[in-house]
Amino acid sequence: MKTDVIIVGCGVAGLYCALNLPKEKGILMLTKSKAEESDSFLAQGGICVLRDEGDYESFREDTMRAGHYENNPESVDIMISSSPKVIEDLVRFGAEFEREGDGFAYTKEGAHSSPRILFHEDETGKEITGALLRTVRERENITLVENFTVVDLIAQDNSCLGIVGHNEEGEYSAFYADYTVLATGGIGGLFKHSTNYRHLTGDSVAMALNHNIKLKNIDYIQIHPTTLYTEEKGREFLISESVRGEGAILLNSKGERFVDELQPRDVVTNAIHEEMKKEGTAHVWLSLENIPKEEILTHFPNIYRQCLDVGYDITKESIPVVPSQHYFMGGIDVDKYSRSSMDRLYAVGETSCNGVHGKNRLASNSLLESLVFARRAALHITDNYSEGQHTQEITIDPEKYIDYPTQYRKAVLDAIEKERNTNE
Ligand SMILES: Cc1cc2nc3c(=O)[nH]c(=O)nc-3n(C[C@H](O)[C@H](O)[C@H](O)COP(=O)(O)OP(=O)(O)OC[C@H]3O[C@@H](n4cnc5c(N)ncnc54)[C@H](O)[C@@H]3O)c2cc1C
Incomplete structure (x- = not known):
């Protein structure tokens, strides 16, 4: 042909x-x-x-x-x-x-x-x-x-x-x-x-x-700082950077911030890995508490739905996140x-x-x-x-x-x- x-x-x-x-x-x-x-x-x-x-x-x-x-x-x-x-x-x-x-x-x-x-x-x-x-x-x-x-x-x-x-x-x-x-x-x-x-x-x-x-x-190879942490196998679900752009913050297991969330991806990823190592945890937390509920529902409806499917209501609670391979x-x-x-x-x-x-x-x-x-x-x-x-x-x-x-x-x-x- x-x-x-x-x-x-x-x-x-x-x-x-x-x-x-x-x-x-x-x-x-x-x-x-x-x-x-x-x-x-x-x-x-x-x-x-x-x-x-x-x-x-x-x-x-x-x-x-x-x-x-x-x-x-x-x-x-x-x-x-x-x-x-x-x-x-x-x-x-x-x-x-x-x-x-x-x-x-x-x-x-x-x-x-x-x-x-x-x-x-x-x-x-x-x-x-x-x-x-x-x-x-x-x-x-x-x-x-x-x-x-x-x-x-x-x-x-x-x-x-x-x-x-x-x-x-x-x-x-x-x-x-x-x-x-x-x-x-x-x-x-x-x-x-x-x-x-x-x-x-x-x-x-x-x-x-x-x-x-x-x-x-x-x-x-780029590792994205924030993907939803689950025990499931398969593709990791991304929590878009624009969530942090709109005000979401990263927290460790004690509920403390440990990094400026708006730095380049590799910097934020390294900080998360450091924090996980220091605390011996498998993930950190992402809190959307600073973003109005209306904004979450209109700007991030897909993320809202996906998190809800695995048991997290992002308008009310933090979600566990972990870095994953993302881009070449x-x-x-x-x-x-x-x-x-x-x-x-x-x-x-x-x-x-x-x-x-x-x-x-x-x-x-x-x-x-x-x-x-x-x-x-x-x-x-x-x-x-x-x-x-x-x-x-x-x-x-x-x-x-x-x-x-x-x-x-x-x-x-x-x-x-x-x-x-x-x-x-
Ligand atoms: C979850 C997620 C969120 C993202 N968010 C953004 C964002 O908000 N903004 C942004 O700019 N970028 C984002 N990106 C990155 C961006 O989506 C990709 O880099 C971009 O879409 C790549 O486009 P592409 O056409 O090169 O490849 P793809 O869209 O991946 O398409 C590759 C194609 O190649 C085909 N293919 C592969 N191997 C073979 C083969 N051997 N034979 C035949 N066909 C083959 C596949 O089937 C597919 O059709 C995101 C990526 C992911 C994974």
Whole structure:
């Protein structure tokens, strides 16, 4: 099968990339699970935007400070200056954000020096990704295939010709394309405690390792300070940073505060780990006592419901929270057009690393970064379009992939460990 562009993954990055490609190009989108099962759907807090030019320097400085100034300044500038256009598009595609009077309402999260985050209750990701998915489903040039796992790239002379993958029944197929875009999200599925969907296991990183595609900062992994502590196994439920942004405080077992809750995520996470170690506890507490009940119910209805389901009424009592793996700052090394080191192969969203986040991502910059650089990939493909060289058809040997989940998991975790050791 040959198409023009293959996009692997249908979170915000994959979907928005597809929508920015020309309508006359055939696009094949493949996703490992159901289309609604991406981390993009889980995003709670919101999406940053440049409110006005007066906030430019402050937005830039907050992003760089959170990233320990290891950010790529050019990527940061591109992200911030492109943000109004992205929001305009999202609204055009049908996403709704909280409003105040004639304009948008803005909220604030940790390490932001002013409110610049657009939100839709505490389900901003669902609102944005749902709107993009609906639009993609209406486009005749885009075919979306669910429950199809990509396991390999077809490459010749360091040029990507397509992908190999299998459906739910374990039947393998190869798809060829002039361009391939990897948008496979994060790596949380490799960790015991993570806020991510379990099927997000860094498959693109494993494929990149197999094909000597350049990776960057793969040991930069963000641990979110506040996920709901339960004895249950599975995905950890996030308590959005915007809850702290609106006034929630962290308490130890004696009911004492021990950290400024609005510092960058890595700082707050370290403080919580220290406190748990000092007290010998499995979690700390988050109290929303400073947030009016009405605000909790209108701004955080999803968090309210989820906590109630496991027995906590956040309008009346503190909840136990613990840090969990949350976000991958590193990934496939890409330039400002989202090009990887392999010709005709792009990477966008959380699986890519264009340096925006440096060593630690600022809250609510992820959706924005994914969208901005997915669009840039689409525009770059469009402006430079040429047909790929399909000189050979490959024969798939399913035996080669028989134990790939275990092998890929090990390969990625080993590579992260190696990078960590090198940097220490
Ligand atoms: C609980 C939670 C809350 C968050 N809140 C916010 C927030 O408020 N603001 C913010 O900016 N960011 C937030 N984030 C981060 C943000 O949601 C993600 O970084 C972003 O959505 C990533 O988008 P993506 O398109 O790169 O990946 P995803 O949305 O994760 O999509 C990945 C896609 O790739 C597919 N896939 C993976 N592997 C394969 C494979 N081998 N073959 C085929 N398909 C594959 C998946 O099925 C999926 O469709 C949050 C994340 C979580 C988990």
